Amino acid sequence: MTAEDVTCGGCSLVTRRGFVSQATLAAVAAVLAGCGGGGDGGGSTGPVVTTPPRPPQIPTPLVVTLANFPVLANVGGAARVSSQPLIALARTSAGIVGYSLDCTHAGSPVDIRSNFTLKCPNHGAEFAFDGTWTGGEQRTTSLLRVTVTPNASGTLVTIG
């Protein structure tokens, strides 16, 4: 409350100037909150998608021979293993994981870069090799995981 505000008994009355000042501060705070920015991985400015992305449709299970993708032999490696649907596999310390390469922001195909980080060419969202969103120019969520089942010998995985 400012010196211009008026107090009447147990309640307070706010002058027009005081009301406009407080409303302006609230509007500025709301705009800044909608800009993203703070603490979300650095530089992400776009709005978060409010419609949850849909998981990829896999009409019949995909069987992938891991030997065909040598980068998957090492933890931190990632490779696109299917174009329709667009699916990648990655080797983590816990084993092979799979995820859709359809960007969770607006559905553009995400690129796997030579260092096994991922970036969406559309608005710049960036992801770790395992599909976890890490920041970039667009705030979004991690890429959607798909079910991956390795065979007993670990030479094949079935997706879906």
Ligand code: FES
């Ligand atoms: S579609 Fe917008 S960042 Fe990927």
